[in-house]
Amino acid sequence: MKPLQLFDPASSTYTYILFDADTRDALLIDPVDDQLSRDLAALREHGLKLAWTVETHAHADHITSAGLLAEHTGAKTAAPAGCGIGSASVQLKDGDTLHFGAQVLTARHTPGHTAGSMSFVWTAEGAKHVFTGDTLLINGCGRTDFQSGSAEALYHSLTQVLFALGDDTTVWPGHDYQGRTHSTIGHEKSTNARVACKSLAEFVAIMDGLNLPQPKRIAEAVPANLLSGLTAGLRHDMDGLLLSQARPAQGYAGDVAAPLAWQWVQAGEAVLVDVRTDAEREWVGFVPGATALAWKQWPGMTLNAQFDEAVRQAAAGGLKLVLLCRSGVRSIAAAKRATELGLEAYNILEGFEGDPDGDAHRGRKGGWRFHGLPWRQN
Ligand code: FE2
DSSP states (O other): OOHHHETTTTTTTEEEEEETTOEEEEEEEEEEEEEEGHHHHHHTTTTOOOEEESSSOOOOOOOOOHHHHHHHOOOOEEHHHHHHOOOOOOEOOOTOOOETTTEEEEEEEEOOTTTTOOEEEETTTTTTEEEEEEEEETEOOOOSSTTTOOOHHHHIIIIIIIIGGTTTEEEEEESSSSOOOOEEHHHHHHHHHTTTOOOOOHHHHHHHHHOOOOOTHHHHHHHHHHHTOOOOOTTSOGGGGGGTTEETTTTEEEOOOOOHHHHHTTTSSSSEEESHHHHHHHHHOOOOEEOOSSETTTTTEEEEHHHHHHHHHHHTTOOOOEEEEEESSSHHHHHHHHHTTTTOEEEEEETTSSOOTTSOOOOSSSTTTTTTTTBBBO
């Protein structure tokens, strides 16, 4: 049994549908938004019930339709835990498995193209298949020069993880730009121009010398993909443009949508500063890794006398500041103060909880949690 291989010509992306021939339960790898109706038609045509959509990583060249597929079919969404796709219902770690009918897909962490990238192994009727995303391509590999990429990590993933799978394993890549559909581990091990018979130093030199242009859609695609492609949840006045750039503001650097702020933080460009009180963080929830620096503090909500010094420290090294409060009011005041101190400070629109709805409940109309971004409660 082989996977169904579908192709998106605009991004040269391969999407795969795997299924159990008896139960008709299916799993879909790396769906593309423009191909939603094609994929739904393929599922119907083959009489399949979609159990899972899975991403190999947060793509920079196209937007996923995982969120829409889940809405249309009832499928669950899964994504590598290290990719920041907070909207996926299952966060995969190395060795985790997804089941569809009697079939099993195993996640293997293969960092390098991005830090969270994964490959997926499927053994069907005794034949082994690996879906390599942008980690291993036919006679190539994914780039390592942005999105937390690392040539060293990719070399390890290729030579120690994927090449250890067995020579007759069929390789199904995330892209091909020359019409090739699949390969084998044995073939790539002996002929892949980037990595076959190359030392780590030779591989790193090749990767460092590629000088590739930025993918055309990166600014738009990555933030959208961190939401499984579901950007309709953004408040109506928060148009698609805000997913890719900040909106200029009076008195501070600008307003940013929460998904874009999170992308900046993950890329190491910005530091997330939570300006709510300690009590709010404790009762309502907090963002792991964010700097806790109250603008005002209980009791009495007096201005925090330590704010200036602490916010300077937070921005040390010239990082942008993205400021988060409950609904985006205190964060504006704090961003203005940080700007007076000479820092590049942005307000995160809608805050952690968003505005209250008609029933005075927060968290249903917008905000950090509403967008499915990472948060925790003690
Ligand atoms: Fe990629």
